[in-house]
Amino acid sequence: MKKIAVFVMGPDRPGIIAAVSKTLFEYGCNLEDVSQTILQSSFVGIFIGTIPEILSEEAVLAALQADVEPMGLAVHLSLTQEPAGEPTVSESFVITTVGSDRPGLVAGVAEILAKSSVNITNLKAVFRGTKNPNHNVMIYEVDIPQSLDQHSFRTALYNRAHELGLDISLQHREIFEQIHRV
Amino acid sequence: MLTEREVIATLEMLRNENLDVRTVTLGVSLFDCASHDADRFILNVRAKITRAAANLVDVCDEVGLKYGIPVVNKRISISPIAVAACGFSAEEMCRIAVALDDIAGHLRIDFIGGFSALVEKGFTKGDCALIEAIPEALAKTDRICSSVNVASTQAGINMDAVALMGRTIRRTAELTADRDGIGCAKLVVFANIPQDVPFMAGAYLGVGEPDLVINVGVSGPGVVKKAIDRARTNHPDMNLGSLSEVIKRTAFKVTRVGELIGRAVADKLAIPFGVADLSLAPTPNAGDSVGEIFQSLGLKSIGNPGSTAILAMLNDAVKKGGIFASSYVGGLSGAFIPVSEDLNIAEATRNGSLTLDKLEAMTSVCSVGLDMVAIPGDTSAETISGIIADEMAIGVINSKATAARLIPVPGKKAGDKASFGGLLGEATIMNIRDDGGSAGFIALGGRIPAPVQSFKN
Numbered sequence: 001m002k003k004i005a006v007f008v009m010g011p012d013r014p015g016i017i018a019a020v021s022k023t024l025f026e027y028g029c030n031l032e033d034v035s036q037t038i039l040q041s042s043f044v045g046i047f048i049g050t051i052p053e054i055l056s057e058e059a060v061l062a063a064l065q066a067d068v069e070p071m072g073l074a075v076h077l078s079l080t081q082e083p084a085g086e087p088t089v090s091e092s093f094v095i096t097t098v099g100s101d102r103p104g105l106v107a108g109v110a111e112i113l114a115k116s117s118v119n120i121t122n123l124k125a126v127f128r129g130t131k132n133p134n135h136n137v138m139i140y141e142v143d144i145p146q147s148l149d150q151h152s153f154r155t156a157l158y159n160r161a162h163e164l165g166l167d168i169s170l171q172h173r174e175i176f177e178q179i180h181r182v
Numbered sequence: 183m184l185t186e187r188e189v190i191a192t193l194e195m196l197r198n199e200n201l202d203v204r205t206v207t208l209g210v211s212l213f214d215c216a217s218h219d220a221d222r223f224i225l226n227v228r229a230k231i232t233r234a235a236a237n238l239v240d241v242c243d244e245v246g247l248k249y250g251i252p253v254v255n256k257r258i259s260i261s262p263i264a265v266a267a268c269g270f271s272a273e274e275m276c277r278i279a280v281a282l283d284d285i286a287g288h289l290r291i292d293f294i295g296g297f298s299a300l301v302e303k304g305f306t307k308g309d310c311a312l313i314e315a316i317p318e319a320l321a322k323t324d325r326i327c328s329s330v331n332v333a334s335t336q337a338g339i340n341m342d343a344v345a346l347m348g349r350t351i352r353r354t355a356e357l358t359a360d361r362d363g364i365g366c367a368k369l370v371v372f373a374n375i376p377q378d379v380p381f382m383a384g385a386y387l388g389v390g391e392p393d394l395v396i397n398v399g400v401s402g403p404g405v406v407k408k409a410i411d412r413a414r415t416n417h418p419d420m421n422l423g424s425l426s427e428v429i430k431r432t433a434f435k436v437t438r439v440g441e442l443i444g445r446a447v448a449d450k451l452a453i454p455f456g457v458a459d460l461s462l463a464p465t466p467n468a469g470d471s472v473g474e475i476f477q478s479l480g481l482k483s484i485g486n487p488g489s490t491a492i493l494a495m496l497n498d499a500v501k502k503g504g505i506f507a508s509s510y511v512g513g514l515s516g517a518f519i520p521v522s523e524d525l526n527i528a529e530a531t532r533n534g535s536l537t538l539d540k541l542e543a544m545t546s547v548c549s550v551g552l553d554m555v556a557i558p559g560d561t562s563a564e565t566i567s568g569i570i571a572d573e574m575a576i577g578v579i580n581s582k583a584t585a586a587r588l589i590p591v592p593g594k595k596a597g598d599k600a601s602f603g604g605l606l607g608e609a610t611i612m613n614i615r616d617d618g619g620s621a622g623f624i625a626l627g628g629r630i631p632a633p634v635q636s637f638k639n
Contacts, residue, residue: 096189122183139189150248169193171250173184178438179195180188 001050004029004057005080006064010073012043019067020047020075027060028052043073048080090143092121092173095157097138099166105138108164109157116153119143138166141173196250200404200470201436203443204463205255206242207295207380209387209395209456210234212266220274223267224281231258231285231294234394237451239290245446251439253447255605258286259385259397260296268308272315279319279326286325293368295327295385300375302337303629313343316350320365321357327383333373333574335581339630344574347371348567348624351588355559359592362600366589367522367554371570373577373584378457378512384585395456396448397513400440400504403462403472406432406496410478425479426499433460433503441508459513460504461549462496464524466607472496472517473526484519484527485536493517494547514583516549522602522609523554532610542569546576551584556600556609559592561616566590568620579633 008020017036024031029049036045051060061077068075097109106125113120122141144153154170161168195201215226235258242253267278279297286294297319299309316328332343355363370383377388380397387395409432413420441458448455464472476484479492497516505511519541521527530536538555545551551573570586577584591600596613
């Protein structure tokens, strides 16, 4: 068996998951993980599964394209591999920023994270500025390597937030889980 | 994935509502330090505490930084000195206190609690020596807290001890007269003292406790007040049933944070976690007050009729939320109403809304008692003993901890201001009836027998 990742993206509408999963099923694909996200009217879905060795991924991709391209969606398929080497030991934190919308906020914060090898595992940033334009919120869920010097990372992050006019906080994820989940 | 609501609500608690961990208290048993020689005993104690607590402050700060929640106080509770140092004279007990103060200073510990005696049923030689040493020990030290348990539901009230503590409090105040009698702010008389309190001045490590243990005291009156205010703004028709639910849920959240931090510190120090104490402990900072909660629940001021009912509801809701949040709950676990340590309560005593009589009534439903109450400096020892006896009776009959931390402020009278500095705050001296009318009762001595509700065997 070989492992494939299928990416489907385009305007959202009913029937996308049904079409993709039906085709994958017909090709003997065993799904392991599926996730989808909708932002405003745009859809992205990721399907990870295994297909028989004898089957060519080009054939699967062609079948998927025939299904979803008429729906206005793009599809991409690639072989995936298990990550090599020792995984980084890290801890989960949550970065929250509040402030006025302006171009470059995500780029500004993400640059500091990238420089410190901090991985963003989930990001929600919604800039609508309807009710209170000064109250746009970004929530980054991140994995911070245990080997990272927390103090200097925190300083760099807070300095950047200050430059961007953002009120920022960096909290351990466990705090949120302990408080809100039983 | 966390929801936006979860993240924002948590941040509000952390950033605007004074959510912190009020104290991480390391319990250290001193029973294996025993010696026939006081100097040897002090050496043993210094070695043991220094070894156990060498990293306490750094680990608390490190964990606080990691979680973004400050641990405000780092403290140590020790075996009651009257037991661990039984056999030494009052002068030697005093030397032990001074040595403990020095150890605390070196370790950057805020307070060491446990200069204590348990005398609810009678005195040992060690108890007598310790109580005799209290005034001088508290005058010569800054970081030592002392407690004496004079009553319990199982034993009744040791009225000889009550009389003795009246005199001891007076003497302690006199020896710290230049600082408004601050020695008495570090001395508390208890009924039913819990063995695992992390809060001062009552913290000590009970005889049934392990060799080393981490207990945490959570906090959060500001968080509770803001939660009530928010709920009432969003739902103006909310009644007390729903509001007690709001308090309960908030206490749950606060306790979870405290337990998380406490366990993280305990893990890092490789010391077992003991209990979370769920008390709502105020500080003399605006927005960190238990008194303000009474106003959020519709009273003009704490002390107005209705105050005892509110405190009963508050105390109960805090316990219910906290008990579910933590595997091991202990200590005092309820709402504190320390007069000088709470800006709002201090103001209510100043403007006459809260009298000593009302305060005493309220202590029958809260977790501590007459706490940080400044009284006129010339109050007689017998009157102080009478106030203590009443407070002890409330604890004994209700099978709960009660305490009296009374400060007769030397040279000052009712209405004057007393200032103790830092977390101890400042207070207006309360008016009390001191016409010598308690002296005859206090002079009788003996032990008031245990009440009928103690016979459960």
